[in-house]
Amino acid sequence: MKTIINTKYTKNIFLAAFALITLNAFAQEEETKSPISLSGSIDTYFRTTFNEAGVDESSSFTSFANQTGFALGMANIIGSYESGDTGLVVDLVFGPRGTEATFENDVLNGIINQAYAYWNVSEGTTLTIGRWNTFLGYEVIAPAANFNYSVSHLFSNGPFSHMGMKADFTLSDDASLMLAITNPWDTNDITGTGEYAFGAQLGVSGQYLNLYYDSGKEGGLGFEIDYTGGFDLSDEFFFGINAAYNKNSETDSGFYGAAIYPQLTTSDSFAIGLRGEYIAFTQDGFDDTPVLAATLTGSYTNGNLIIKPEVRLDSWGNDVEPFGSLTDPTNSLASFTLAAIYSFD
Template identity: 65%
Template sequence: MKQLLTLTLLFATTILIAQDETTTPEKKFTFEGSVDAYYQTYLTASDDSGQSFGTAFAGQTGFALGMGNIIASYESGKVGAVLDLVTGPRGAGATFSNDIVDGIVNQAYAYWNVSEKTTLTMGRFNTFLGYEVIAPAANFNYSTSYLFSHGPFSHVGLKADFALSDDFSLMLAVMNPWDTNDTSFTGEYSFGAQLGYSGQFLNFYYDSGNNGGLGFEVDYTGGFDVSEDLFLGINAAYNDNDGSGFYGAAIYPQFATSDDFSIGLRGEYFGYHDKDIDDLPSVFAATLTGSYTVDSNLIIKPEIRLDSWSNNDAAYFDADGEDASSLSAFTLAAIYRF
């Protein structure tokens, strides 16, 4: 009898341990980030002219800092959270310097994998619009495009991601208005949607409170492997806010010459439109970038950029301080990712 009771207790304990092992969620913590700096000099103007291309980030001459970026992620079973912190000029520009803890928080959100095909995310997350992102380690070109610079950098709200099939995906979101990254006091909200198919994404944005008018944006982001070594990225967008806004398109051919070195070109056409103004200025910008990776972590990026405006002879200053419609620069950037 005593032996039977012992065997029974041992069997019950084994079942409880097995159940505990199957029901206790696996916990996982990850930590990553990047640090970047650059040197920039103008080829067609004086470095002390106090001007820049007019796109986001990397707007200083001489030696300058980009940003420090730290991302901490924690996952336990079906739920998790991400905290993305930034500092430096690029981080300040991405967070407008003063919203959410003085421009330190880039992203902060919690998520729930409701099922294998559905994920809910709530908090502050980077935008789904456009081809480029804030962190330079994730972009091929170091400088940023006009399309990226004129779009929202982040949103605060709730989004739902659905894996409809192996190829199709859908995202739906309700968020604070455009560039309202902390608290909205207007009572207005924005709505977003993204339809994805095999790496191609069609994005939609609607905002009834965008600068007091009716605002929307349609954006296509995608790319194709032309060959084993050649990739072609594409971005196009049209934005309207009560009759005015912007439009543009950019291509990103990138060729890998070896495992460590690639060269890429960003060719972008960007312009403004207004129902009450004809012949607004537009710009063609060409950026040639090399990318050399050292020991998987350090990326060296030499870059030459030329922006040329139509119908805007006073967009920049030349080397003599006279009005100029174009500006070119050489930039050397170093990005360390961990």
């Protein structure tokens, strides 16, 4: 039998091995001079849907974890180096989730998730230049940092990362401010159009108001205002909130919606949480199309390993029937996912 080698992924494996060996060697040589840290995670999952849709027709129309059967999420390796008041962070990702998150548009075929340098100018001011994950939304790319394994429609339709400069200011013990100038959304390498984006985040007591603006040209996102926050209602019960409004004046499209994240911790090793989401799309082919999604997730922790069983239901309104087969379409999709995440630091 002839063996076919995928040169792209073979190259990625060699690059990952080289990066890990280099970081470890550098850490051993420099551990007496400057602090170096290495962390990362891997995730994998099994997913099935409860309809007659095929693999290509079973997506929940959100990012990541849409494969049926057994599948990989991603592996990521994060290396950081700090010397005095300056430092750098490099976050490398490998696998389908990482490729989708980076849009596979950087010079290393979608490997670089984050790469930035920073300068702690003063005790309350930090300047950063490079590429970093978005400040918009309740959720993040790395699954170990999310309660739910699958991601929301709100997160999927916003930007994933930004390339540019930002300044973070600590205003008080309970207040912070971030200002950024970046390439437009989905332009994580270079911009040859003269278009730039502007971002801001105001944080007060764990509640964050986020603003983003670009012209909407050349694939830009346009304008988005986003609120992310939550409240500890008790030692065991947390209630998270996310709400967003997006408008692209260039294409006259956008979305608006909100999601809630009630989470109950029942023991040191187990918690259960619900994500309830409403979002409405206004764009070509969708005229204020509402979507309701409910995701119930359990989270069992054993050391560095997290097991997450998850049941999800997505329902599209206005007679839109994106699921099912061509002969038997439906506007709802139920799915079950069992995910495993292992992280280290």
